[in-house]
Amino acid sequence: MTTMLVPSLDHLRQAYAVTAKATQITPLLESAALARETGAARVFIKPESLQWAGSFKVRGAYWRLKRLSPDEAKKGVVAYSSGNFAQGLAAAGQALGIPVTIVMPIDAPAAKRDATAGYGARVVLTDHGERAREEVAAAKAREIAETENLTLLHPFDDPEIVAGQAGAGLEALEQLDAKGASADLLFCSVGGGGLIGGVSLAFHYLSPATEIIGVEPEGFNGMGSSLAHGAIETMPIGPKSICDGLMSRRPGEAPFAAVKTAGVRGITVDDASVRNAMRIAFERMKLVLEPSGAASLAALLGGKVDVAGRTVLVVATGGNVSLADFMAHMNHA
Structure with missing residues (x-):
């Protein structure tokens, strides 16, 4: 195990060399429709919902x-x-x-x-x-x-977990390069922070101009609050979110160190916007996303961040939702 709280680029690449042989290469999908709707120059979706076991x-x-x-x-x-x-x-x-x-x-x-x-x-x-x-x-x-x-x-507070999750970012960077594109802006959902820790480091090292936005459910914005105050904070116990995978009350130390290094900032989304994003992902992209997996797309669609004329990457983190639950969310959307 690494003793470094923030893994180096070499360590991220070492992990990716191993995990790439055992995991799916998830596609990088471009949506002209979402670009037109949001005013972005280009919109790319990285559906980790199609990964082995349904998530990153x-x-x-x-x-x-x-x-x-x-x-x-x-x-x-x-x-x-x-x-x-x-x-x-x-x-x-x-x-x-x-x-x-x-x-x-x-x-x-x-x-x-x-x-x-x-x-x-x-x-x-x-x-x-x-x-x-x-x-x-x-x-x-x-x-x-x-x-x-x-x-x-630990599910997220471990530098090795952060290093392993970075594979999603390294893979996306390779795919963007193959398309002759680079991301001006990246949206990634946040629970404990393992994924955004790894992905943000990958972009910090290899695409430092990319602005990275961490997306959390309302009431569970431990990472965003911690970043705003410069130290890890614990959120009070409050109402549940439909984003069951993002209901961490505080970020892990290793992910927090990573996202702080990478200059990430946080925003929140509500349940209604997440359900709408699930619907749009299904209708426009033919993707089935769980609520937690759609939070990042909800942030793009919500208008809190100016995306006009920018190339945007959205990491859609998971699709582990039952048909009954998916239909229930669609009936609310």
């Missing part, structure tokens, strides 16, 4: 498991997750033959719980009541790690 999470999970010692890999790992990291880690563990235990909040979407178990992971559910769900799940994961002598993995 498998990139960081696979790389983190590859960094285990032989003894750690034999004993297995435990982590907590509301869904997408759970699936990504379970899928990576299955591919590498490493036992995986996942602690999930009892209100995590059933589709995500079932998919995690389907990849061979042991799933343990926690009932958080009025407490912060990730704190309850994290405590249970620590307990299991101690009693069963498993390696405890």
